[in-house]
Amino acid sequence: MRTMRVAVAAVESHGGAHRGIRLAGVDGAPLPAFDPGAHIDVLLPGGLVRQYSLANAPSQRRYYEICVRRDGASRGGSAYLHDHLTLGETVEISLPRNHFRLDAAARYLLVAGGVGITPLLSMARDLDERGTPFILHCYGRSESDVPYLRTLREGFDHGEVVLHFSAAGDSLRGAVPAQFHTPSADALIYTCGPRGFMDQVDAAALEHGWQASQIRREAFDAAPSNVRHVNDAFEVELASSGRVFVIPPDQTIAAVLQAARIPVSLSCEQGLCGSCLTDIKAGQADHRDEVQSDEEKRSHRQIALCCSRAVTSRLVLDL
Template sequence: MQHTVIDRIEPIADDVVSVALRGADGPLAPWQPGAHIDLALPNWLVRQYSLCGDPADRERYQVAVRHERLSRGGSEYVHLFLRAGRPLEVSLPRNHFPLALAPEYLFVAGGIGITPLRPMLRSVVEAGAKATLVYVGRSRAAMPFADELLATYGDLVRLFVTGANGRPDFGALARELGPRAHVYCCGPAPMLDAAEAAFPAGRFHAERFRPVPRTFGPDEPFEAVCARSGRTVEVPAGTSLLDALNHAGCRIPSGCREGVCGSCEISVVEGEPEHRDDIGAPPGRCYPCVSRALSPRLVLDL
């Protein structure tokens, strides 16, 4: 974890605040567009937010947080109780939404989904690549960074205020793309589903707020062996690997508990995990908040 202090917290759109975090012990860890960090909030919750500032600024991180009306306690705490000057621990940046090298980009943002795409747009424009941002929101006042993006990038930005001029035609946008263009999309699930159906699969990249609903076989019990401690933990059907390990005293940091943030990633030494995450676990790793086992046991580097 990194020690930070809240430098500024200020409203930037309806129900959205920007939080600037200054490193308390010197420069912060570097990051690339698409990365996010975990905020360890004082109410014992851990929440993930995309970094939306300038990757060249090692003194500060910036995130933007929308106050969700059905908040599970994270966004509500940020909006109601966080204040400038408060110390806050944050994780090292993780990036499950990396920017591929391409000559042309289309960025599609829905509401608060602008946060990972803002530094992406900055990066590719500075690199001289062709870029367009399509930014969709229910009202202009609810779209963070909209005025700044228009002022900075002009005609590269197309705003769609759904209450006034409807939604973008993704089919038409797909026909405008060059053959090597990559599409990056972040926003609510219906928008992502429509975009995914319209754009070429191999060049479409999306970051979702919630996992895609999928069906798996029934849970089977298995053993989790902690290689370093020698402890064997029984994981019954209906109990996640993460909960079983935590209850046995093997404390694993976790955030979303839905397989989308990656904060609980652990190493698998032996056995075959059943990956149920939305990230795409690398070889030899799994996310125990959702992953189970296809073998009778998993040996973990714990």
């Protein structure tokens, strides 16, 4: 994983639970380009690595903007970024990666839940600059639960923003956005937020006649596996050397390969970031990542080494 050092150029509170952080190049030069929907890894003390979506428009390369929600069950990531990160401090980050790309469409319906607004805000800013119409629906319990509230209320020239607060009786469970009732073949739906929220968005869109191929989503947490934790062992063969490794029920492919000193690129280790996606030469995977689309998973071209397993007795990997 290629990394670079950046400096904390600004911090801003977005309600009590969210902290906006701007990261600028230490030399003042423009940062590497990215597309809307991209994220970066932030490398923290103690070996912690956390992924955060970029909220700024791709045209703004003087800094990267992330928003961090304080997690009461934090293992150190959000707690450090909320309580210890200071202005001027330097941190190491990865180059931007993108598994939530903004595909071409005539119009867009963006649906955000809480801090899920961050990649969708980058998309909205990019679409606004390009003059492409969109509607952004943003859901939260109350005003303090929605980051970038002031920006959202200022609005956009080419897009509409609709705020929904469940504390005021306006929730996705109560009523879906009006646009769901009139499916449009030339539009795409992008959603980001808690998994249950996105499941509701998917179900509502499909119920009203949208096609599954028109829906894009990004997860912030790993899905609970519906496969038993104790699985049969399987084999992994490395195409370059022919070496074969047995993957036992209680270990991941990545763990076994690392123990054998086979280089494996890892970051989130939850199937969320795509760092460990590896090409499959032969065999079929039991996909458990949240990076690949359903179509990509059906193709069995790649596997996430950190979490996925095998359907076939052996996988041949491009390693």
